[in-house]
Amino acid sequence: MDPDSPDDPAEFQKRLDALAPLIVDGAPYAVSLGFKIAEITRDRAVMTTPYSEDLVGDPETGTLHGGVITALLDHCCGIAAFGGLGARHTPATLDLRIDYMRPAKPGCDITAEAHCLKSHGLVAFVRATAHDGDPDDPVAIAQAAFMISGASKAAHKRAYEAFKDAKS
């Protein structure tokens, strides 16, 4: 958890792979909704959430609540932004725009794929789609901007200091 991120792509990927489990397990809300990370590279993230009757938003049709898709897209975009911004600080969502193209099919797991299109300094721009089996027939698409906030930097510093103290 050193403050600098490696320039070498293989080292960078190693770091992402090491951090990947923490990125979901470290967020209680993501854990409680059952999110799983499927893939993470420097500027791409893939995440899934299993269908669950606990997450239904319309009892008449059995479709998942829009809020589940919102959270999945937010989290997946955030992971792509995290990689894109150098895998040091957890970025905060600045804005998130979602188009709900169609209701998700009852009983189907949802997969979100996010790409970090551009990142510089403290800001990253991300696009994502969510689908329930066929990536060419998305249930929702999203566009988001993320930023490394002062609160996130301060939290990282506290965690790093605590980690160093624990080691020494």
Place this chain on the structure above:
Amino acid sequence: MSQALLDTLLATPFVSRIGVRIEQKGTELTGVLPFTDKLVGNPLIPALHGGAVGAFMEVVASASLLVSQPMARLPRPIDVAIDYLRPARAQDVYARAIVARSGRRVANVRVEAWQGRTEAPVATLHGHFLITPQGADEES
């Protein structure tokens, strides 16, 4: 006003799971998202998950549409645009919605969410919802 559907909305598995409550004074409605550890997105700050605050505002938007006129079914989101203005701290969140326009099929809603002070919102949502007013064409 669609009290039965409002009750249905609050009892749906996802909404009852995140624990949204609605306080109603006539047609004025305030949503409450009581803090629990399960809503946290970043424990280091600690801050609530953006997806939790976003979902909460979607629920408050739907609830406001249900009290604005009699509906035949629950509103369905078409699109939402969420702005996150401050980290949402480990506390309860409140939200109020303004129905900018509620037509025969589509409604335009704005929601503001805050914690300590209403003048310092943590997030805002602007969205379009597909609605089915009672008595209007109900097949879609």
